[in-house]
Amino acid sequence: MNSVRSLPEQTDTVVIGGGTAGCVIAARLAAAGRTVLVLEAGPDYGPLADGDWPAELLDAAELPTTHDWGYEGTGAAGQPLAYDRARVIGGCSAHNGCSQSVGWAGDYDAWAAAGCPGWGAADLAPLFTAAAEQLRFRRYTQEEIQPFQREFIRACRQSGIPALDDLDDLGASQSVGCAPVNVRDLTRINTAFGYLDAQRARPNLTVAADALVDRIHFREGAVEAVTVTRHGLTSRVGARDVVLAAGAYGSPEVLLRSGIGPAAHLEDLGIALVSDRPGVGANLHDHPAVLLEFAGTAELQRDLAEFSGGDWLPQEQSVVKLRSPVSDGPYDLHVYPWVEPDPAQEYGWRCILPVSQLRPRSRGTVRLASRALGVRAIVDPRFFSDAAGADLESVRHGLRWTAENVLPRMDRHLGTPLHKPVPPDDEGMDDWIRRHHSHYWHPAGTCAMGDPADPTTVVDHQGRVVGVTGLRIADASVFPDIPRATPALPTVVVAERIAAFMTATTT
Numbered sequence: 001m002n003s004v005r006s007l008p009e010q011t012d013t014v015v016i017g018g019g020t021a022g023c024v025i026a027a028r029l030a031a032a033g034r035t036v037l038v039l040e041a042g043p044d045y046g047p048l049a050d051g052d053w054p055a056e057l058l059d060a061a062e063l064p065t066t067h068d069w070g071y072e073g074t075g076a077a078g079q080p081l082a083y084d085r086a087r088v089i090g091g092c093s094a095h096n097g098c099s100q101s102v103g104w105a106g107d108y109d110a111w112a113a114a115g116c117p118g119w120g121a122a123d124l125a126p127l128f129t130a131a132a133e134q135l136r137f138r139r140y141t142q143e144e145i146q147p148f149q150r151e152f153i154r155a156c157r158q159s160g161i162p163a164l165d166d167l168d169d170l171g172a173s174q175s176v177g178c179a180p181v182n183v184r185d186l187t188r189i190n191t192a193f194g195y196l197d198a199q200r201a202r203p204n205l206t207v208a209a210d211a212l213v214d215r216i217h218f219r220e221g222a223v224e225a226v227t228v229t230r231h232g233l234t235s236r237v238g239a240r241d242v243v244l245a246a247g248a249y250g251s252p253e254v255l256l257r258s259g260i261g262p263a264a265h266l267e268d269l270g271i272a273l274v275s276d277r278p279g280v281g282a283n284l285h286d287h288p289a290v291l292l293e294f295a296g297t298a299e300l301q302r303d304l305a306e307f308s309g310g311d312w313l314p315q316e317q318s319v320v321k322l323r324s325p326v327s328d329g330p331y332d333l334h335v336y337p338w339v340e341p342d343p344a345q346e347y348g349w350r351c352i353l354p355v356s357q358l359r360p361r362s363r364g365t366v367r368l369a370s371r372a373l374g375v376r377a378i379v380d381p382r383f384f385s386d387a388a389g390a391d392l393e394s395v396r397h398g399l400r401w402t403a404e405n406v407l408p409r410m411d412r413h414l415g416t417p418l419h420k421p422v423p424p425d426d427e428g429m430d431d432w433i434r435r436h437h438s439h440y441w442h443p444a445g446t447c448a449m450g451d452p453a454d455p456t457t458v459v460d461h462q463g464r465v466v467g468v469t470g471l472r473i474a475d476a477s478v479f480p481d482i483p484r485a486t487p488a489l490p491t492v493v494v495a496e497r498i499a500a501f502m503t504a505t506t507t
């Protein structure tokens, strides 16, 4: 692989965004013989073996905040929310929680039935297996489960939820356990390590870091070039085809700046229209979450100290899948407890029990605030805006279930509540949820895949942007409906699937 100082004038395939999906697709295309140029806005610290990565991006025990894009917005009651996204090679896989889940088979089968042939659970199952191998998934042994997490699993079991050793099951229903993790020797195995490193020696793969893509250019509806700013210089790189993998916020931003999106929005911004696609930046959804927080107890402090002995202490390990009365499948909620150091608390720890809704009906938007490169888009997920109130009803169920079943069984560790009291009645609880929710960091759907005849579709089942040629999208933005899963693994599978379509046509 070449790590370049200057960019080529012309290449075969440009991958915009060397993030979670971008590293996968670049590696797969390069291995198939294509000449690939990855343009990543953040830094590239090279192969894991070279030892140049910052410690906080390697340490899988905590969530680093050093490489964030800085997207911000507001929640349902106007509270400020940060919409973290990593700006570095590997993207969010380089700073996420490493919890991996496949989701439920029915969600993928629904994609296939809605105009996406080749995306059913049976089609994707081998790709989940391949991704797990590449990212070196492992399961925690019983001895590796830290005491707070063990207490949570015990509380769920005593409440009648089956405990499973393997949560990685496309057919699973309500259950509790530890999700598989892409962690080896305490290191977060991001997709740059899992996919790109093995291909870095190839002369046909080039990674250009600190390369912020402004827009894609078209000639007679076909991809011609991209404009990129790097080290203060703006250049144009000609390309035969482009794969956009800039994520659920970044991909619609690039498309809109390129003239692909809702015509009225582009006109407002003075951007020349290339293709009127109302779906670009629409359909934004994320998993809303409410957090029950506690000050921790002396017993928690002692148990954690005894467990870690000063060494590695994973903050987050277990998750319970729950079914609310409005669920459209076997479960629609995650509760995923963690502990974090907090010097403000008497015993040095804060305990957090988040309840997150996995099948949100509410939909929002990503819209450009300005045509200027470097101005962050306006991210508005419109949490809890669904007319039927199903998202609120589901979260209410999760809160009540947790309060009745988990809190009394974990009082040894939890201690004093730090959150504002949750009113018991529906109306009061809904108001509390709106005021105090945040999210699970899972934005999706802003360039939705679907039937090309549907005007809201942005990409067809092979990731091809409808209305132009030579442009595909492969990242979390193409989920038509987010699967009931933490989405890193499904995002890798999206990239694997689209790479397979592309290499099948490579001669």
Ligand SMILES: Cc1cc2nc3c(=O)[nH]c(=O)nc-3n(C[C@H](O)[C@H](O)[C@H](O)COP(=O)(O)OP(=O)(O)OC[C@H]3O[C@@H](n4cnc5c(N)ncnc54)[C@H](O)[C@@H]3O)c2cc1C
Binding pocket: 016, 017, 018, 019, 020, 021, 022, 039, 040, 041, 042, 063, 084, 085, 086, 087, 088, 089, 090, 091, 092, 093, 095, 096, 097, 098, 099, 100, 101, 211, 212, 213, 214, 245, 246, 247, 248, 250, 251, 254, 440, 441, 442, 443, 475, 476, 477, 485, 486, 487, 488, 489, 491
């Ligand atoms: C704090 C946090 C914790 C999470 N924990 C988990 C977890 O435990 N398990 C799980 O499954 N999921 C988790 N997620 C979610 C998951 O990591 C993401 O959904 C997934 O990684 C998204 O992948 P992506 O390829 O769509 O986007 P990204 O990984 O965000 O990749 C997009 C890439 O494009 C680059 N880019 C953007 N715009 C441009 C541009 N104009 N020019 C050039 N480059 C550009 C970005 O810098 C980035 O590298 C977490 C997310 C966060 C933020």
